[in-house]
Amino acid sequence: MGMPVSIHLRGPDVRGAAAEQAVAAAYAELVRLDALFSTYRPDSSISRRRRGEVTSEPDDPVLAEVEQLCAVASERTDGTFTAWLPDADGVLRYDPTGLVKGWAVDRAAGTLTGLPFTAWSVNAGGDVLVGRHAHVRPEGADAAPWRVGVEDPRDRSRMVAVVPLVEGAVATSGTAARGAHLFDPIAERMVERTGSTTVVADTLLWADVWATALFVGGERAREAFSRNAPGAQTFAA
């Protein structure tokens, strides 16, 4: 996945052994999932799958889980999200990376929710997930929500918004950083428009999926969003 991941904690014992273990476990899970899904490693399960190879070893069950989630995501977004992306030769190949990113962080952060009295946040290459232990005091410094800035895609030294978040995810999709790299499966071409779309949702899986779908999918995606994403919010920049 190739992106920096930082974990932030706020609580009475963030330097203690429990915190260290929880964070190490979160990273261990991310490393494990990255190995499974890395398309840069020719020997990874996903690379073999993309080449259509059949192996005698049973696949890790998460591979099937992700495949199913990709199908659900495509359906829920009315086709504007897809895990079938054109490779260098324009051939559509199974590439769940866009969904795996948020899904992996949701899974890995599970270890952090168990830290007593502790609020936590994860920033995975611009995708943010925050949460807290059930017993964080409602008042005081720990109660403060995480202030999540959203970059102005036309001037990344500025923010267009700050989302104060106690629990949930913020994902932003756009072409600012790398040029036209998002694929519109309905129009079947790469999206070249500027700007970005931000989604705030309960999980990073769905914040990510919807941010991508809304950025490439226009009206069709917005209609699907209004029907199928209760509680989530979106804005464009």
Add this chain to the structure above:
Amino acid sequence: MRRIALWGLVTVTVLVLMFSYHTSTSSRFAPSQAAVAAREPVVSPPPAMDSGRFDGDAIVTRFGVVQVRITVDDGRMTSAEALQVPNRDRHDYLINERAVPILNGEAVRSQSADVDLVSGATLTSHAYAESLQSAIDKANG
């Protein structure tokens, strides 16, 4: 990084450097190397990393060349800077003014002005990660 200190409660940033780095031939970047630090969250790789400066491979992308140089002091990576970045036109230049410092900052420590975290479109940069990985591999000898 906003530090909140109130009755002994602090914000701690734990930083690991690009978890996909385990894909390198070096198996020494195990997740347990993630360092917990209040003031200077920095990855602490095992002391086997040589001191000095190491330039990663120059990675060619559609938009130009990306190359990263790291500085290692006493077994710790203290800085990561981009030597070459795509700079085709003004739009690229504006992006690079901000984008590369963010990536450089993330590589060493995580910080932000009035916000705790920043959500932006695709801070992923495979080329940057690739070059940085190769620099780390060189430092590991």
